[in-house]
Amino acid sequence: MGRKKIELKLIECPKEKSSKFSKRKKGFLKKAEELAILCDTDIVLLVFSPTSKPNLFYPHSRHLSRILEKLSNMSEDEREERLIFRVFTLVAHLKKETIEIPNEKRNYYSGRYNHDFFYYYDKIIELREARELLDEKISILRKWQDPDRVDDLARLTIMEDHLVFNLSLFKNVLGVNIK
């Protein structure tokens, strides 16, 4: 789609690269919107631009409310099972990563987060005392979920390392098909 055919490889020139990026991103998002509208499909796009921060696009967002509706109609049993699963994997998480916080850092964190934080933190630390019980068994359960809801959504600016955590969620909670 241009006067010349271009080779599919990294554009070295940074100027040319960012120019091409904005052109192609525009076309790409248009395609996404067309696909979403024509085929009544939900699409979420996460794009890391080379220069600016990464963006999440949610074209055709009217569908999200439908998904949310479905979720809120979830049965008691489904909700309960979801919770169980979440708590269980949370424990697996603690088993792997909980660490002690030195006293001199407690004030710092308390100020930043919440004064009651360490009341809970110490309770959670207690869980570690028994965590060895689960050693091998827990390894298959590195999964978790979040209960919060989304009311509406379109585009979110995110940071790179957060992506990794999100991808991890996709992978660990939902299973993998290699493409």
Added chain:
Amino acid sequence: MGRKKIELKLIECPKEKSSKFSKRKKGFLKKAEELAILCDTDIVLLVFSPTSKPNLFYPHSRHLSRILEKLSNMSEDEREERLIFRVFTLVAHLKKETIEIPNEKRNYYSGRYNHDFFYYYDKIIELREARELLDEKISILRKWQDPDRVDDLARLTIMEDHLVFNLSLFKNVLGVNIK
């Protein structure tokens, strides 16, 4: 791009719709890959096909390892703060959603998940006793993260309701820009 210009609106005929979907999805993924390669960009695509299960695509996946490397080079302080934050928001989560499990369901869940599960579950239930302390303060902290890593990734099959949770993460952890 076709013999006729088509109107940008939902294709009613289901047969035609799914045909168009697979054609356009293919082109769309190709565009994503081109953009990723040409501009050295990370792109993640989540597509709900009208018929089959939704898929997550991660074209040009060599970049993920770079992100992971960056993450693994995170400093001790950064890792610690991330953990604190995670635990804190986990408590917020428990505050909102923890529920009692009736005895007759314990066997069922124990069988499905793990025999030691309720040892932990009951400990977590204890946290609820003090949760009222946090009431208003906690409301701004409906955020969470996951510590697990992804080694490689390409395409994941996921379920619709899980998406909502993931989007929730994007929104709540990372801030929102309406598109």
Added chain:
DNA sequence: ACACCTATGTATAAAGT
């Protein structure tokens, strides 16, 4: 659904402003 076909609409590379 999937592969191929051809005409045609679209996206875009390169150049101009």
Added chain:
DNA sequence: TACTTTATACATAGGTG
């Protein structure tokens, strides 16, 4: 740097198997 132009490559609508 960004917008416009224009030629061209590409994607895809409609069709058939």
